Amino acid sequence: MTLDARIRHDIEARIRSGDWRPGHRIPTEQELCANYSCARATVSKALTALSRTGLIERRKKAGSFVAYPHLNTTILEVPDIGAIVTGRGEAYRWVMASVDHLDAVPAGWRDDWPDAAGPVLGTRGVHWADAQPLGVEERLIDLATVPEAATADFGGDAPGSWLLGHVAWSQACHRIRAVPADTQVGRALAIAPGAPCLRIERWTWRATNPVTYARQTFRGDRYDLSADFRP
Amino acid sequence: MTLDARIRHDIEARIRSGDWRPGHRIPTEQELCANYSCARATVSKALTALSRTGLIERRKKAGSFVAYPHLNTTILEVPDIGAIVTGRGEAYRWVMASVDHLDAVPAGWRDDWPDAAGPVLGTRGVHWADAQPLGVEERLIDLATVPEAATADFGGDAPGSWLLGHVAWSQACHRIRAVPADTQVGRALAIAPGAPCLRIERWTWRATNPVTYARQTFRGDRYDLSADFRP
DNA sequence: CAGTGGTCTAGACCACGAA
DNA sequence: TCGTGGTCTAGACCACTGG
Numbered sequence: 403m404t405l406d407a408r409i410r411h412d413i414e415a416r417i418r419s420g421d422w423r424p425g426h427r428i429p430t431e432q433e434l435c436a437n438y439s440c441a442r443a444t445v446s447k448a449l450t451a452l453s454r455t456g457l458i459e460r461r462k463k464a465g466s467f468v469a470y471p472h473l474n475t476t477i478l479e480v481p482d483i484g485a486i487v488t489g490r491g492e493a494y495r496w497v498m499a500s501v502d503h504l505d506a507v508p509a510g511w512r513d514d515w516p517d518a519a520g521p522v523l524g525t526r527g528v529h530w531a532d533a534q535p536l537g538v539e540e541r542l543i544d545l546a547t548v549p550e551a552a553t554a555d556f557g558g559d560a561p562g563s564w565l566l567g568h569v570a571w572s573q574a575c576h577r578i579r580a581v582p583a584d585t586q587v588g589r590a591l592a593i594a595p596g597a598p599c600l601r602i603e604r605w606t607w608r609a610t611n612p613v614t615y616a617r618q619t620f621r622g623d624r625y626d627l628s629a630d631f632r633p
Numbered sequence: 634m635t636l637d638a639r640i641r642h643d644i645e646a647r648i649r650s651g652d653w654r655p656g657h658r659i660p661t662e663q664e665l666c667a668n669y670s671c672a673r674a675t676v677s678k679a680l681t682a683l684s685r686t687g688l689i690e691r692r693k694k695a696g697s698f699v700a701y702p703h704l705n706t707t708i709l710e711v712p713d714i715g716a717i718v719t720g721r722g723e724a725y726r727w728v729m730a731s732v733d734h735l736d737a738v739p740a741g742w743r744d745d746w747p748d749a750a751g752p753v754l755g756t757r758g759v760h761w762a763d764a765q766p767l768g769v770e771e772r773l774i775d776l777a778t779v780p781e782a783a784t785a786d787f788g789g790d791a792p793g794s795w796l797l798g799h800v801a802w803s804q805a806c807h808r809i810r811a812v813p814a815d816t817q818v819g820r821a822l823a824i825a826p827g828a829p830c831l832r833i834e835r836w837t838w839r840a841t842n843p844v845t846y847a848r849q850t851f852r853g854d855r856y857d858l859s860a861d862f863r864p
Numbered sequence: 865c866a867g868t869g870g871t872c873t874a875g876a877c878c879a880c881g882a883a
Numbered sequence: 884t885c886g887t888g889g890t891c892t893a894g895a896c897c898a899c900t901g902g
Contacts, residue, residue: 404890430868441892443674446869463868463900580811580829580853598811598829598853622811622829635871662888672873677888693880694887 405440409448417457417468417570418609424570428458428466483529483536483618484563495530496560503552507542515605517612520546525561528590529618535591537599537620547611562616565606571613577603580622591621598622636671640679648688648699648801649840655801659689659697714760714767714849715794726761727791734783738773746836748843751777756792759821760849766822768830768851778842793847796837802844808834811853822852829853 403411416422429437434445449466452458459469484494502524507515523543529536541561543551548569556564565571581601588595600620606613634642647653660668665676680697683689690700715725733755738746754774760767772792774782779800787795796802812832819826831851837844 406890432868441894443872443893444891446871447890449869460869461900462870462898463866463902465868576858578809578831578858579856580831580851582829582853596827598813600809600811600831620811622813625810627807627809637871661886663886672875674874674891675872677890678871680888691888692882693889694882694885696887 405438406444406448406451409434409438409445410451413448413452414457420570420608422468424468426468428468430465483560492531496527496558497530498525498527498556498560500524500526501556503545504542511542511615514603514617515542515612515615517605517607518542518544518546518615520544523551525556527560529560529620531624534624535621536625537618538587538590539616539618541614541616543614544612547608547613561614565614569608569613571606571608574604574606578627579603581619583619587619591619593621593623600625600627602627636669637675637679637682640665640669640676641682644679644683645688651801651839653699655699657699659699661696714791724763727758727789728761729756729758729787731755731757732787735773742773742846745834745848746773746843746846748836748838749773749775749777749846751775754782756787758791760791760851762855765855766852767855768849769818769821770847770849772845772847774845775843778839778844792845796845800837800839800844802837802839805835805837809858810834812850814850818850822850824852824854831856831858833858 413422413428422428428449431442431445431449434449435442438445449458449460453460453466456469458466460466484496488494504522504524506520507518507522508524523545525541525543526539528538539560539562543561543565545552548565550568551561551565554564554568579601581599582596583591583593583599585595587599588597591599593599599622602616602618602620604614604616604618606615644653644659653659659680662673662676662680665680666673669676680689680691684691684697684700687700689697691697715727719725735753735755737751738749738753739755754776756772756774757770759769770791770793774792774796776783779796781799782792782796785795785799810832812830813827814822814824814830816826818830819828822830824830830853833847833849833851835845835847835849837846
């Protein structure tokens, strides 16, 4: 491993582990030069690479800081439903249906989220666009990884928005399918049972710790995903 | 604009314009140093950045070359159906149903692909996993942008595979929806009309020129998209 | 004003791999 | 073998901006 890769790796490990929280000031280039006994260009190379990935933010005179996680770090912006709806010129609204403290992942969900072992927070709600229900969301949050969620005030926001702003997740996995609406979803979304729905499942981890599992089911005739790519 | 950005931009422009084709040898670092009258580190910075984006490939002793477009450049690997199927341990097969030379985008498709003005190649076919039809694909290829497609031998591969290997696309846009199967798709996929299907539409450009429009419709019960992310 | 990152220079040594 | 990229050094000047 090259020296600049080692510096990069060390800093990234500190951030991912939660040792350095968002906003924490990273040692200056000169301090890092001294720590690693190397030239400033080598440190600069490592820090520049980290800032390009969005993990840190560099400000002149002030120094380098651990970046606050922001929404546009991923290319496919699955979770930010509000922005998609608002971008279409419609009014976005989240209606929380229930928040439950559970001692463990409920039966029937264990197959979908075997990672979480301890107590979890279960949330349910509906995403609305204008006066139309857009999709239902069921979510589990691991309270061992995110204990502050137990007492969090989600305000009027969906739990996903709160999580994005409060937890520095390191890995997420999505699964996107077309499924028929069951009777419960059909009633919530005002569509016939069996009507096509887009289901997005999302598993999120911080390092090896499970953070959350979300299952969103959207009306097929009112919602689609878009993604722009450049090679 | 900084000097290394200018070097990077110049080289990228040559590649995107098609002036330097995949496999073309880029001037050595020393030659570029001379051209731009700068230090080798500056040239190296530009070339390293280009190779990290996958646009060029650097080989010791041999030099730097324009990279052949490869499948894993995007995070969400929508087009590579074959790899997904094979990864599940099933046998992938593409069956071409028709290839048509058309003078223009057919009526009924113009709304979906208004970009293409001239003659296009229209293809239809079915993706199979083992002995089960997985999804149907309808595609239009702009022959003004990709004239070699008119006489191309797609072999046993889907047109998308051929395109990925022959055209350096610069931008792609996806749309993912859940739609009900119509009678034609239902018959091709052996499912009931109205059954939920995952539809992926993909528009691809090279610079401002349209390359292709593809519409894939997959059985909802047999196909899903997965995507891993790291912030 | 002074410290910080942003950028660049000139030069060096090394490992690799095609000739 | 020897040209190429990969990496690093020591030093420099500049622009920005917070104290």
